[in-house]
Amino acid sequence: MEELGTGRTRVWSWALLVVAVVMHEVALEREDTGWLVLMPLAQLLLAGLVVGPLARLSRRDPQPRMPRAGLLLAFAVWIGVLVGSVVGLTRGFDALGLPVPAVLAGLVLIGSAAAATGPFDRLKARLGARPVPAPRAGPRPDVRLEGASLNELSPADALAEIERTRDISLRPLGIPLWSWPLTILALMLVETAVGQDDLLPALAYGALLIPLFALVLVLAVRRTPQIRRPLPGMPLTARLAGMAWIFVALFCVQALPGAFSALRAPLPAVLTYLVTTALVMVIASPLGRLENRLRTRAKTPA
Amino acid sequence: MTLDPVIHAPNRLQLMSLLYPLTEAEFAFLRDHINVSDSVLSKQAAALESAGYLEIRKRTLAGRSRTWFSLTEEGRDAFDTYVTHLQALVGRPLRPPLEDRTP
Numbered sequence A: 001m002e003e004l005g006t007g008r009t010r011v012w013s014w015a016l017l018v019v020a021v022v023m024h025e026v027a028l029e030r031e032d033t034g035w036l037v038l039m040p041l042a043q044l045l046l047a048g049l050v051v052g053p054l055a056r057l058s059r060r061d062p063q064p065r066m067p068r069a070g071l072l073l074a075f076a077v078w079i080g081v082l083v084g085s086v087v088g089l090t091r092g093f094d095a096l097g098l099p100v101p102a103v104l105a106g107l108v109l110i111g112s113a114a115a116a117t118g119p120f121d122r123l124k125a126r127l128g129a130r131p132v133p134a135p136r137a138g139p140r141p142d143v144r145l146e147g148a149s150l151n152e153l154s155p156a157d158a159l160a161e162i163e164r165t166r167d168i169s170l171r172p173l174g175i176p177l178w179s180w181p182l183t184i185l186a187l188m189l190v191e192t193a194v195g196q197d198d199l200l201p202a203l204a205y206g207a208l209l210i211p212l213f214a215l216v217l218v219l220a221v222r223r224t225p226q227i228r229r230p231l232p233g234m235p236l237t238a239r240l241a242g243m244a245w246i247f248v249a250l251f252c253v254q255a256l257p258g259a260f261s262a263l264r265a266p267l268p269a270v271l272t273y274l275v276t277t278a279l280v281m282v283i284a285s286p287l288g289r290l291e292n293r294l295r296t297r298a299k300t301p302a
Numbered sequence B: 001m002t003l004d005p006v007i008h009a010p011n012r013l014q015l016m017s018l019l020y021p022l023t024e025a026e027f028a029f030l031r032d033h034i035n036v037s038d039s040v041l042s043k044q045a046a047a048l049e050s051a052g053y054l055e056i057r058k059r060t061l062a063g064r065s066r067t068w069f070s071l072t073e074e075g076r077d078a079f080d081t082y083v084t085h086l087q088a089l090v091g092r093p094l095r096p097p098l099e100d101r102t103p
Helices: A002-006 A011-029 A033-060 A068-096 A102-128 A148-152 A155-170 A179-195 A199-222 A236-262 A269-299 B010-019 B027-034 B038-050 B073-090
Strands: B024-026 B054-061 B064-071
Touching (some): A155 B010, B010 B073, B027 B038, B038 B054, B064 B073
Antiparallel strands (some): B024 B064
């Protein structure tokens, strides 16, 4: 587990994610209740391992700091519950025979995620809050400052400066409003793609989704070419946008194998997942460069 | 109680405080917000790097070389200790970040 200490996502975590996707596909094929219960539990465990590097990044959050194991567990449970909700809702609507649009399910999920974020933040604050030293009675201790140039900065000034600069780093950069209609459009595309019996329309819808996915990914994760923040330090809107697109990605995993089945060539879900991921990465990179170039151009006087 | 002299200098304090909540930041972002020249920032960053508090990496993006800064684990621990000492001296905790404050 010490490998998590670098704060980078390891190759093996992606392999675990692929295993989780395959297990998800297997669970959906089985009608047995045991499989349907055990598979999400196994996925939950795998999700915990995948999220580990992300949780580790949250140590960069200045305060309060949550114990690593607690944060890991909370993230695993949190994401596991969200993933379970997606699967559960989809299957529940199917069982009822109600053709409820995916967009409605998506909105419900986004609302649930928003509701879940508040308690999660409070839990994080409660677990990680550091004891604040009580104000000392009597004269304050002498501060031994070394070097003449340091005298110009009093402890109170230093504390105020830390608060000011920290607020600059944590300033929300904002997710544009138009990213939300894009999210809803993507959910509608997924719903349409799932309903297609023909391969080409389904793949066309899938192809439309990929640039949308990449665009919001660039906004939600990179957002500015000048700084990179740990994910848990993102503003709520960015986290919600990111989560919404995780749901879209999950629906993609569901939709593309269906399209391949229509061609009577049932390629494994893992293959389609890998292709989708690779395409997203290929498209996200030029988009990031374009975003960077536009920003640079905007700053340069004509 | 001794405040870490490596951190307790105006520009270096700003540099570390800006970097603390971030995974990493680019040279221009830090220079613009600390409001110093390129050479001053480079000098202060080199001082933090030699203390083991800062890691400096160069990357090429869109054909241009850019310098990225990030705090090391040692730097984060040192900054934690520094802030704890400051809070004890001033007699108040850090205010919560602006976005977390309720109106």
